[in-house]
Amino acid sequence: MKIVVCVKQVPDSAASLVAENGQASWGDAPLVINPWDEYAVEAALNMGGDVTVMSMGGEDAKEALKHALAMGCKEAVLISDDALANVDTQGTAKVLAAAIQKVGDVNMAFFGRQAIDGDAGITPAQTARVLGWSALTLAASINVDGSKVTVERSVEEGRQTVSAELPAVLSLVKEYGEPRYPSFMGIRKASRAVVPVWSLADLGIEAPVPVVEFTETLNPPARDVSVEMIEGGSPAEIAEKLADKIMAEKIL
């Protein structure tokens, strides 16, 4: 079984973000592996076999790759090219698909459900489409039997069981189970790892032309956040006052 897992480097989920000069700024908050992608790494490692972790991004994306190496991935590759500066999800899918092809003989490509920076959640389906593979997204459990993979998908209406022939693209949700922590040995090994960098020329593709353009990044409108504290001599009295306030909002 040959597996690729795609991970992205994103600002920590605890970061406060502000728009500065039309750009997102997270101050000195650290960049980390996208939390959803840790589930993908966990699932990939549990399949048994060789796992290659890949990320498209700048030099700093190597940190996300090293986290995945420390968790137990065998190889890592960074896809980096100045021509990818304004890439959109369509472009990302084309680049990742080309890189998955370059790895060669891949049976399954694992993704997180969504990157917590852009919150798009469509790169897995789009990459599958470029590859012409089945997209088994939002997987909560995975079962491989020969050349057939069956997943339980976690969707709005419940759990859907879907099967497909390999190769396939999978994206993982939290119900899959907690990702492992990197071991001490893993961290040591990862810190010494030299991560190869592939350019677009190495992939043999042209830079994808971005079709989605971001014209502006804004702070959300300031909300009226002044809180009115409800007090009273007894829970019943407080509840009565609060219920009046809720009714007065005319939303029920």
Add this chain to the structure above:
Amino acid sequence: MKTWVYIDHFKGEAVAASWEAIGAAKALGGDVTAVLLGAGAEALANAAFEYGADEVVLGDDSALADFRVENYATALSALVSNATPNLLLFPTTSRGRELAGMVAIDLNTGVLVDVVAMELDGEKVVATRPIYAGKLLEKTVCNASPQIVTLRGRAFAKPEATAGATGTITKVDVNAGDEKSTVEGYAEAGGGVSLTDAGVIVSGGRGVSNNPNLTAPDGMSDEEAEVWRAQQGFALITDLASTLGAAVGASRAAVDANYIPYANQVGQTGKVVSPDLYIANGISGAIQHIAGMRNSKVIVAINKDADAPIFKSARYGVVGDLFEIVPALNEAMKAKLGK
């Protein structure tokens, strides 16, 4: 402007955000065509007219009985490339999102995902979408045709239905392509109102297990006793939720401690919700939780700790024990609502 709206449906019922998308399309002006794909999807055509569609394109085919994104994408891409609408709208459901993404690959265009506002600049849609779980907003455009946009549920008003409205139904042949995958089965989620559609949400956090007066049955480990106490707490929350016709939400701490399934988690790595009323009980208000519910119209926080950060996001706050306040609030609301 020629707009197509994809009507997302499950088991014969349309997802409400599909009708919201028709309303959003009408607001932009021009011709609005609703696209219905599926086996037996014709039943939804009348509703599409009632919510304002001028025309319905209907691809009714047994090959589309189960929603599999690959087949739907092949069928839809072919229809769209023939009819050349300028704009293709989807509701942001997991189906809508992925279908939009695949159609964009097929047609060499792009998707603006989970959009909450749209305005027109000529024939170009300038869309606003939340990023970083709503900590920021981004304005974005698609420089190819058709422009593909998925709309967040509840972000656009659902149009008033005009009873008896009709229009032209154009039946089309669909080519669903080779089957890539098979739906083997379905297990429906356990009842209750869905979080993302909910107008009211009552949520519980780690505080829901914190009642020293509750004594767990003998023989339980500490962890089991904590979960047992949390179940008593969530029972109060569920009672209030059912009085209000609300969905039940939770913080990640409550989910991680196995008080309640992950499907109920609100936040950056759970569901992002925007109800009219959000009642947070025993939730401290970590940034990842706030990110998921900050767009609620009215936020009520009930917490023992007067310094809990949740009060900074709330409209109304009560410093108190949720085990006392929540049942009292349930009684008060029952009386007001005549229940």
